[in-house]
Amino acid sequence: MAAESPRVRDLTEQDLLDRIFPHLPVGSRTLVPPGDDAAVVAAPDGRVVVTCDVLVEGVHFRRDWSTAADVGRRAAMQNLADVAAMGARPTALVVGLVVPGDTPAAWVEGLAAGLGDACRPLDVGVVGGDLSSGPVLVVAVTAHGDLEGRTAVRRTGARPGDVVALAGRCGWSGAGWALLAAGRPQLDAGLVAAYRSPEPLVEAGALAARGGATAMLDVSDGLLRDGRRLARASGVTLDLGPPGTVLADDVARLRGAADALGVAVDDWLLAGGEDHGLLATFPADATLPEGFRPVGVVRERGGEPVLVDGRPPRAGSVGWDHFAD
Amino acid sequence: MAAESPRVRDLTEQDLLDRIFPHLPVGSRTLVPPGDDAAVVAAPDGRVVVTCDVLVEGVHFRRDWSTAADVGRRAAMQNLADVAAMGARPTALVVGLVVPGDTPAAWVEGLAAGLGDACRPLDVGVVGGDLSSGPVLVVAVTAHGDLEGRTAVRRTGARPGDVVALAGRCGWSGAGWALLAAGRPQLDAGLVAAYRSPEPLVEAGALAARGGATAMLDVSDGLLRDGRRLARASGVTLDLGPPGTVLADDVARLRGAADALGVAVDDWLLAGGEDHGLLATFPADATLPEGFRPVGVVRERGGEPVLVDGRPPRAGSVGWDHFAD
Structure with a gap:
């Protein structure tokens, strides 16, 4: 973390977004990228898999134990694993972020870099999000996937002998x-x-x-x-x-x-x-x-x-x- | 808010979920409901509209100005409006929730009731979510919609004379x-x-x-x-x-x-x-x-x-x- 990084409160929302976006892959299935009221993502199967997980500082991570990129990768990965566990291929994430004003902007950039690291190799797009100030860091990820014609694999189907x-x-x-x-x-x-x-x-x-x-x-x-x-x-x-x-x-x-x-x-x-x-x-x-x-x-x-x-x-x-x- | 409501910290996560779920509509397009690693929602158009907005107590709402149901309705509605603004029909929400341990369980039930009030008349399902403890109330909603064969209406298409x-x-x-x-x-x-x-x-x-x-x-x-x-x-x-x-x-x-x-x-x-x-x-x-x-x-x-x-x-x-x- 660069000591000279400005704090989030010293930037406009647009400044901060301009630092975040270069780290985030768009994804080849993204039809309308961030910047409008909502994104549009291809769902060729005609069904979409959806899951959501929230990470809260002090509950799920500590900034002295994990880098920002670690937190970003982990937030993405635990959601992508939930999509995978249905037998689906992950396609896109959206990320709701609560950031205290004294957070270094470099931390938020690091988080975005970690999200990007996790998503890019899987061709998962980060297609939207929301930024808010607040008293604690919260990373709320919603992940989506495509079943590619397969039946969703639920928890209910195990049979004796399997x-x-x-x-x-x-x-x-x-x-x-x-x-x-x-x-x-x-x-x-x-x-x-x-x-x-x-x-x-x-x-x-x-x-x-x-x-x-x-x-x-x-x-x-x-x-x-x-x-x-x-x-x-x-x-x-x-x-x-x-x-x-x-x-x-x-x-x-x-x-x-x-x-x-x-x-x-x-x-x-x-x-x-x-x-x-x-x-x-x-x-x-x-x-x-x-x-x-x-x-x-x-x-x-x-x-x-x-x-x-x-x-x-x-x-x-x-x-x-x-x-x- | 009933004075005798237990605090969230006095309940197990399952107890709290058992209080929340009855308020939430499943939605007729929900193919795999909450309870598995992820939900599955019909996306008959082959594209899915996705948007996300975060509400933080003290930033976006005050508990002395709004009831829990108000906050739930507002969290749903501002996301459903973003889906609508693309020309899509809303289909499903997921909700990430951060709740301080001293929050009355009745407040969380009220929030769920408000989410349900907003979603039920539109046949929007609340198909998943995540609950975490944390020092401040955060409601992170991701909403989805179906374009029903239409072109997404973006911000970019206005022409002189319109x-x-x-x-x-x-x-x-x-x-x-x-x-x-x-x-x-x-x-x-x-x-x-x-x-x-x-x-x-x-x-x-x-x-x-x-x-x-x-x-x-x-x-x-x-x-x-x-x-x-x-x-x-x-x-x-x-x-x-x-x-x-x-x-x-x-x-x-x-x-x-x-x-x-x-x-x-x-x-x-x-x-x-x-x-x-x-x-x-x-x-x-x-x-x-x-x-x-x-x-x-x-x-x-x-x-x-x-x-x-x-x-x-x-x-x-x-x-x-x-x-x-």
């Missing part, structure tokens, strides 16, 4: 957060980066839908909690394999930081959120799409919505018992 | 705000209601597009300021007739309050915002659609983007000179 599969990292973001909270980010910069700027496999969502996924969701609150949501919506039990086996690559990656902090790796694997992996179920005979690894099987609904290595997860060790849903 | 026309109230909201600011709301409850809960002619947007509108925008910042935007985007001058004549009905309605506060009616007519009327231009031989009244003609671009009664508007009297755009 394979449970996961695309993307598991536990990395939670580990990165724990390193920051412990004041030891230097222990593993890669995990801290995974927290600051998650990299979900957005394109895996459409692949999963094409590959016959019967149910899917974005893992934002941890494998157990989101697994329970999928299981309950589908009326089944997810029987996850031993984490050390089915998530062996993640275990290997997390082991050093877990040992250094005296944390059980399973806590991060099962309860760590915000990696925005895609948890999906596929028919037993399906070939898993690129990016997905098998992590369990779907059973008839038993007493527990999620089993880990054949047993109910131990509440104390994974922290999930705080959550009502 | 008629300038306005649908909806002019100056009422500004007058209502002035009455509240002067501590004299009892002078004219109707004008105060027009500020608290504007009633734009949302359906006039699609009628204008069908009726051949060459340019259109939503009047959110006053007739002069928004007129200048349309004029500049189209490279023309808007020559508005004498306000006392072309806006005679509004003058009659505003006269009493203006006289009581010692304000010139023209200030409210020309600089008052937030009525969310639709300012549009039509070919000279067009029959104006229902709801529109002629207020001027389009000229070749002269030295001023907007003339009032043939002259540049007097800066001092209307306040528009504060604004750079």
Whole structure:
């Protein structure tokens, strides 16, 4: 952050917009770009996927833990992952922004740069938004996607006998957060980066839908909690394999930081959120799409919505018992 | 507001959602309703209109001036007016909400009721959203619309010789705000209601597009300021007739309050915002659609983007000179 950056309150709205727009991709599906009362985006499928997530400073991010670009990338990515989790291809974002007057303009430019970084490679346009002053930074993103003729993949379609599969990292973001909270980010910069700027496999969502996924969701609150949501919506039990086996690559990656902090790796694997992996179920005979690894099987609904290595997860060790849903 | 309402912080997120959802219409075009990672909304035209506006407590509304339902209606209406101003029919909203923990749950229910009031008669669904805690109330609405096969009406298409026309109230909201600011709301409850809960002619947007509108925008910042935007985007001058004549009905309605506060009616007519009327231009031989009244003609671009009664508007009297755009 350049010390000489002017504060937002010293600029007109137009000055600030002129600094923001160069960072934002228009997107090839954008038919009427920002500048009118509303944008117009192609929806060739005849249906549009819509989702919205809000980030608030002090609740979802801290400016001393994340750069502006981190916050922008994260705001975009967590919304794009929700679009992907329906089996859709993301097409466009709009961004509502509340910015305190003493915010450096460079911070807002950095946020825009992060949004652009996340969106440009996926050909997602940032097609509109609104800027307001206010006492706290708020980034409210609404993301849109196109189903390209496919059936939307909901949470409700998992059937006994299906394979449970996961695309993307598991536990990395939670580990990165724990390193920051412990004041030891230097222990593993890669995990801290995974927290600051998650990299979900957005394109895996459409692949999963094409590959016959019967149910899917974005893992934002941890494998157990989101697994329970999928299981309950589908009326089944997810029987996850031993984490050390089915998530062996993640275990290997997390082991050093877990040992250094005296944390059980399973806590991060099962309860760590915000990696925005895609948890999906596929028919037993399906070939898993690129990016997905098998992590369990779907059973008839038993007493527990999620089993880990054949047993109910131990509440104390994974922290999930705080959550009502 | 019931004194016995629990505070938001005393409820789980699910408890709060259970109080909100009954107030929100699903909308007949909603194919996948809230509850999954994203909603799916019909976009039969193959294009979707998208716009976003943020309301922040203390900046855009005060809880002692507006009820929760007023804020909800206003948040919906100003977004629906933006969709209408493209010539589209609104289809769906999503709402990002930041709520301090000490907010009464009844306030949030009231907000939802206001959103529902605005959306239900137009068959607009509230299809998703996100709830967060935070230090200030923020209502971030993204609205969507369908063009039903029509060309989007932009700000750029006004041509010399076109008629300038306005649908909806002019100056009422500004007058209502002035009455509240002067501590004299009892002078004219109707004008105060027009500020608290504007009633734009949302359906006039699609009628204008069908009726051949060459340019259109939503009047959110006053007739002069928004007129200048349309004029500049189209490279023309808007020559508005004498306000006392072309806006005679509004003058009659505003006269009493203006006289009581010692304000010139023209200030409210020309600089008052937030009525969310639709300012549009039509070919000279067009029959104006229902709801529109002629207020001027389009000229070749002269030295001023907007003339009032043939002259540049007097800066001092209307306040528009504060604004750079």
